[in-house]
Amino acid sequence: MINTVTLNPAMDKIIYLDALNIDCMNRIQKTEKCMGGKGTHLAYNFSLLGVENRTFGVAFGGTGKEIIDILEGSGVETKYLWYETPESRTNYLVVDNDRNCTFMAERGTTLTAEMTQELLAMMEQNMAKGDILVIAGDASNVEDKEVQVKLLQIAKKMGLKLYLDSSGAFMKKGIEYHPYLIKPNLEELSELAGREICDVAGVTTALDELPDIPAIMVSMGGDGWVFRYQGKTYRGHGLKVPVGNTAGCGDALLTGLVYCLEYTEMPVLEMLAFSTALSATCAMSNQTVGFDIAKAKELQKDVMIEEL
Template identity: 35%
Template sequence: MIYTVTLNPALDKTVEIPSFTTDGVNRITSIRTDPGGKGINVSKVVAALGSTSRVLGILGGSTGQMISEALSGLNMTCDFLPVEGNTRINLKVVDPIAHTSTEINEPGVPVDPDTLQSLLDHLLKLLRHDDIVVLAGSLPVNAPADTYRVWGDACREKGAKVILDSDGAGMVEGVKAKPFLIKPNSEELSHLMGRALDSQQELTAAARELLQTGVQKVIVSMGSRGMLHVLPEQTIFVPGLRVPVKDTVGAGDAVIAALAVAEERGLTLEETLRLSTAAGAASVMCTGTQAASLETIQQLMEQVTYREL
């Protein structure tokens, strides 16, 4: 079973503004809203890939109700705890002319320690050996910096495989729980290691250092250049696919979803490389944080190439 945890969810509002400019008047040409937050985005793609997941998180107010209703028709089970206040709304400004994406994110509602503990206790009651837990996204206001470390340790003690995708303190503390897999981008990996990583060789070396700490797999995203899959016995480079880009938000979440599904299904390394790369590429072809179609992902899988370094 795949579980996704979204402690700081959001309603993603994506607007298209051709030739977007600051300090001036802009005209919106299209608007769409999607239930969001990294864990929720992962579950949407898991559903698109034909698998099921259980979504755990915290929702509040009318915005939270909108997110809950939007997810109700998808192939997932939702366990959300209510909190006071409105779940945040994140604005994504996509400029189709300049091919840019600007994110303006609210901080989210504060969450008290008792609520976090209740949600963790609920998750631990559900977990079985070899279940997959995706801890993804930013931490809510007032959450301790070591939240993902505490959750990761607790899940690992139950025999679950933890996939961590966060940044800042969430990643720095979370890796101390020795997660099964992490997926930093190059900037996040540099921050995690406390030094500049300017080349593929430096990124690979840093990822190998993390393997020595107990992390089992490090997937480094390099944007349109591709991904590095740094594994105990080998390192594989997968070039990015050339596809028409509409919106890059959510691409990393699609990769995480594919990696989780691949692990759950016991796919081969080649199948995992193809599925995760295609899922990420298909995501950038979509507006907002909607999941790409399975048909699109399957078509892109045939184009994936890779080589061992």
């Protein structure tokens, strides 16, 4: 069973403008609304792929109830603590006609140490040895600053297979717990390496310096990605598609990787092409979560991948 956790879930409101102009009136063309948060995105996406999964989190008020309803409606086994007040956060994504995406995120309600302790206890009660735990996103809204380390400790104690998509000091700490896969971006890889990394050559050198992690996906935004797996390194190029918005593309890519690694026997190049195509279809939509599986299968033949 795949398990995800989201400490700071959200609803995303996407606002489309002709252009974002400062200090004047901006006329909104249209708006979209969907669920936000890395762990919630992954849970929803796994359900789209027909994968049984369980998700944990903390939600507040009517916004939090909306998040829970979306998760349950998608078929996810949802284990959330819910409090009547205050409100879970709303994030705002402003997209102009050039498809520039400006993201504005509310901080979110601070979780007390008691809340996070109850959440961790619920996770231990519901997960089992051999399960998969995907830890994604940050934990900036918690009193207990060790909560993510405690998640790692639970994974180790329970014998869970760990996938890690986080940043900063927690990513460094997480590597000590032998994750099966990590997914840093260039900035996060730079933090791990202790120097600025800005190109493919720098990425491959930094990967040589990391501990033995079975799978490492380094996302490079519009420049594609570098993936190291089974002793080989691959360079993938992003698909050129009409962009609705770019939020959620990384979550779609990670969903595809976990799905292919755990539930299929796809050859590595096919796995990478399919995951990249899923991410592209997310970019093509007006939502920050989800993808078009049928369209991804059409697009994957166009994904350019080379072995380095």
